[in-house]
Amino acid sequence: MDEKSREPSQKSLISLDFLNLFLSDVRDGVGPYLAIFLKASENWHPADIGIAMSASTVATVIAQTPAGGLVDRLRQKRMLIVAGATLVSIGCIVIALLPSFPVVIGGQILIGLAAAVFPPAIAAISLGLVGHNKFDRRVGRNEAFNHGGNVLAAVLAGVVGHFITRKGIFFLVAAMAGASAVAVSRIREKEIDHELARGAAAEDEDTPEKEGHQVSGFMQLFSDRRILLFCLAVILFHFANAAMLPLVGQRLSEGKATGATLYMSACMIVAQLVMIPSASLAGRLAHTARKPVFLLAFAVLPIRGVLYTLTDNPYFLVSVQILDGVAGGIFGVLSVLMVADLTKGTGRFNITQGALNTAIGIGAGLSNLIAGFVVEKAGYNTAFLGLAAIAAVATVIFWMLVPETKGSHKAQSLVSSES
Template sequence: MGTGGAYASRVATGRVTPTRALDVLNVLLSDVRYGLGAYLGVYLLTEHQWDAGEIGLALSIGGLAGLLAQAPIGLLVDAIRAKRALIAGAVLVVMACCLVIPLAPSFWPVTLAGVVGGLAGTSIAPTLAAISLGIVGPERFARRACRNEALFHAGNGAINLLILATAPFFGTPVLFWVMAGTGLASAAAALAIPPRSIDHAVARGLLPGAANVAPRQGWHLLTGSRPLLTFALCGALFHMANGSMLALVAQKLALQNIGWGVALTAICAIAAQVVMVPAATLAGARAESWGRRPLLLAAFLALALRGLLYTAFDHPAWLIGVQLLDGVGAGLIGALFPVVIADLTRGSGHFAAAQGVVGTVHGLGGVVSGALSGLIVVWAGYDAAFLALAATAGLGAALFWLTMPETRPLPLEKEFAHDHSAA
């Protein structure tokens, strides 16, 4: 029986609700998946007097560790069936790494925590996508992946509202209290997904009912597919432009508004999440009718415009308002990343491995972004860094439109997949 049929029969009896369990997990992961994010830079800048260059270097080392691990972790996710336990363990490690930072807020302990947390956090996104694919099947995956992203951003917005409401009274420790609570809850939610609801063959990218496939070296996936390589390189430019933009805005606001760094960072994050939820929802509703390509181009253009507008005025209201454009760019590309990978690897059995390989190239852009933008700030100021990031996004938009094909499956491919699902 194919995934869709098996899932429908279980749901009809009322015994399990795997998609509801996925919904809860996506909301709770919003505070754990990327650790402390921009808050860490503000915390180190305002509480321990680090400069932008030190912050960028420390975060980049941790990011590089996670980057190098993505391809082998993807191969691991394809190979193992204990995907629920993998997510639960990963979020607990990320949580622990964040909680030790206040105990030793100097360069090397923070960097080591970032390395360990980066290695664990790298496994969360591909494992979640694989579980989702294994539950709903390839035909419904685009809508499910975009729903995952929308719920993730909704949860992120709620967490940031909580931080905004409590930080003025409790200060920066609230960041670590919230991390502890969401980390434990995320682990419990991952283990609450009914194990029998996951078709593990479909979860690795095979068509329902297809035979297993032999292992394949991760980087051969990239070099053997021109569309996958194009998506990887264009995405690297997107993340090179986007990776440090929120952190730079948060730092600029913190320096201009002493004592309000955490609260203003929360407001910036909330502003983006307000738009990310409808952006991801739009992607889920229109990815099949409009295709993936125009939605992804809109993400690049929104990012380039955002970088330019940051240089126009320094008023906090303006900077926070411009942050709304982050919701368009990050919301669309975050929702469609696993969808495009699933399109390009359908039937291969290497879905998570391809996510890892492409994610490595994308992550390289993010690592370069953190280190390079920090140095530009030290040498030439924040406006120069924003202009450099905007130019990078513009270059990515041009290359994407000129070289990236549409990946939406053709009707014949959909019919083929449906026939195999029903077999």
């Protein structure tokens, strides 16, 4: 079957929807709620919280590229997601039951290892089901369901954390992990084209890579200047972005015995509600061009960082999350699409995506670690302004140096044939 005629069953497509819905809050464990739990319930210092928050991203950095290579190589992509969901459940439960420093770090490492598997595995299954021609809209739909799941999880976490116990949030994430394992098992294995899923050339395309499904060398890919510049921009973007919401959570919890969990839930709900239409619209607009859509996500980040310094009013801080929703919805869609563009026909889609997510993990891990120390020495406003400045640099690099990737594969093939 060639790529244009691929028609996966409704059962597989709906199961993929539910997988993204349930896996939404599982991919990052308890995320910013961990900062509130450790600050308000366990009285941890900001620097120690920064170390704990960065532990999972350090584990992700180490595992992300090998995980992408594993997804490229193995046909058991569904089982990789089940294994990852199991690790998240174990990590969340041990943190809730035994919140000592070594246990929290260990649980965060398990969650980080699982987080390395989910993005490339979901992207590979999606590409293997629908093909390149429908991939932009499928990724937009994936992200819309993902953010819808985050809204549901944030509402439940706010209720559980405020009215029952903060520890209940950890068990909520563990339950969603179990539900995601059930959803992925209902996707029909026979409908996933595993060659297409790793970025091999489509059967209806005349490319040198198609014959024998040849796979490009890893170093060959990363000698591509376009990929390197794209990774640099993304590292800086996530360095600027990752610590912002946890810092807002810590700021909201200062001097407040109650209410911090509800405010954090409100921050996440506002952002995720905006991300649903943002992701869906990004998938549609990206069908014409990638770069202008993605540039908007970069541009709003420095504005968001500056706005956080204007007031401590919780309602204002929550409203700023609208900008996070715009950027997050676009980023989740366009980062996957641009990697698919840059690696089309190479057979290295998932390992490249894994390497990109390693770059994201580096940015996020350093962000949480350094921001925690900056807050301790110079205060929250200094940390927010520093992150905003880095976001501005990322925006300039992406705007000036990263090329448009829509149709870049055809251009590359034409150049190769002429030479």
